Amino acid sequence: MNILQLISMVAVAGGILLATLGYSRLARESQGPLAEIADEGFVDFDAQPLVPLRYRLFGPVTEAFGRLGRRLTPSSQLEQMRRHATLAGVGAQGVESVLASKAIATAIGATLVPLAMAGLGVKAGSVVMFAIIGGGVGFLLPGFLVSRKGKQRQALIRKDLPETIDLMAISVQAGMGLEAAIELASQSLPGPLGDELHRLLQEIQLGSSRRQALHQLRDRTDVSELSSFALAMIQADAIGSPIGDVLQSNSARMRLIRRQNAREKAAKLPVKLLIPMMLFIFPALFVVIIGPAGLSIAEKLGSP
Numbered sequence: 483m484n485i486l487q488l489i490s491m492v493a494v495a496g497g498i499l500l501a502t503l504g505y506s507r508l509a510r511e512s513q514g515p516l517a518e519i520a521d522e523g524f525v526d527f528d529a530q531p532l533v534p535l536r537y538r539l540f541g542p543v544t545e546a547f548g549r550l551g552r553r554l555t556p557s558s559q560l561e562q563m564r565r566h567a568t569l570a571g572v573g574a575q576g577v578e579s580v581l582a583s584k585a586i587a588t589a590i591g592a593t594l595v596p597l598a599m600a601g602l603g604v605k606a607g608s609v610v611m612f613a614i615i616g617g618g619v620g621f622l623l624p625g626f627l628v629s630r631k632g633k634q635r636q637a638l639i640r641k642d643l644p645e646t647i648d649l650m651a652i653s654v655q656a657g658m659g660l661e662a663a664i665e666l667a668s669q670s671l672p673g674p675l676g677d678e679l680h681r682l683l684q685e686i687q688l689g690s691s692r693r694q695a696l697h698q699l700r701d702r703t704d705v706s707e708l709s710s711f712a713l714a715m716i717q718a719d720a721i722g723s724p725i726g727d728v729l730q731s732n733s734a735r736m737r738l739i740r741r742q743n744a745r746e747k748a749a750k751l752p753v754k755l756l757i758p759m760m761l762f763i764f765p766a767l768f769v770v771i772i773g774p775a776g777l778s779i780a781e782k783l784g785s786p
Contacts, residue, residue, distance in 0.1 A: 555581060555584060559625075560577075563577060563580055563625060564577050566625070566628045566632050567580060567628060567632075568632075568701075569632030569703070570629075570631040571631075571632075571674060571677065580624050580625065583624040584624050584625070587624055588620040589617075589620070590616075590620055591616030591618070591620025591621075591623075592614075592616050592617030592620065593613075594616070595612050595613065595616030596609040596610070596612045596616065632704075635674045636704050636705050638673055639673075639675045639678070639705050639708060640707060640708075642673055642674075642675045642676075643705070643708055643711070643736055644736040646679070647711065647729055647733040647736055648733045650664060650666075650729050651726060651729035651730045651732075651733050653666050654725050654729055655726040655730070660692075660725050661683060661686060664679050664682065665679075665680075665683055667679060678702060681699075682695050682696070682698075682699050692716075692719055693720070696712040696713075697712070699712050700713070707736055707739055710732075711732050714728055714732055
């Protein structure tokens with residue numbers, strides 16, 4: 483690798499890294515001062531605070547990457563991406579963040595991978611092929627990470643659901659209202675499920691009916707147990723059933739489902755262990771057990 487290639491690689495990597503850091507910072511603070519000022523239609527520097535430097539530097543870059551990611555993403559995948567972003571808990575703003583990250587990761591993969599291959603002495607034709615491969619991997623990686631985060635988040639919701647419903651049932655049976663029990667559960671058991679319950683309360687406080695808020699809770703999650711619980715609460719609210727009895731029965735059912743899932747995983751464990759045993763453990767055992775005998779047989783057969 484000559485000095486010109488090294489300088490080019492460092493410069494490109496530094497520029498892309500700078501844009502990536504700016505994008506990630508803006509994604510976390512998408513409701514910051516820049517968004518508030520843009521909603522006003524004009525800027526009064528006497529009344530509004532100064533826009534931080536990070537917004538002035540990285541705001542246009544992030545928007546440009548977001549537009550580029552939207553052009554690169556097929557329209558058929560946008561709805562799926564929105565669903566994955568919702569399940570991952572990043573919301574509507576997360577879709578634009580994922581689109582921007584797709585463009586950034588594509589640029590990183592299509593730039594750094596061929597430069598590294600060129601530095602290793604790969605031919606020009608192969609460098610182009612590595613650029614296509616690096617760009618494709620970079621384009622697919624953010625969507626995969628968001629989907630994986632969504633699955634992990636739904637698993638945490640499923641894990642915390644029985645304890646949460648237990649706490650809500652005890653609170654309602656002690657005399658608390660349903661909204662107060664939900665608030666207590668969201669504060670006592672932090673995590674993805676607590677965040678969803680807190681958002682449920684916010685929607686009710688903003689004017690949505692309990693039925694609408696529970697339907698929206700079902701749409702934001704992909705946990706069958708939580709969907710069944712929300713449907714049971716909707717039916718209990720419609721026909722006037724005691725909320726405490728409904729919560730208690732759902733709590734018992736959730737614990738039964740969790741025990742059944744644990745037994746199912748335990749039953750699948752021997753089958754999952756069979757593949758690594760056949761690939762890694764059995765060959766080593768064969769070498770240790772049969773190896774000395776094989777060497778002795780080879781010596782006997784080779785001796786005159």
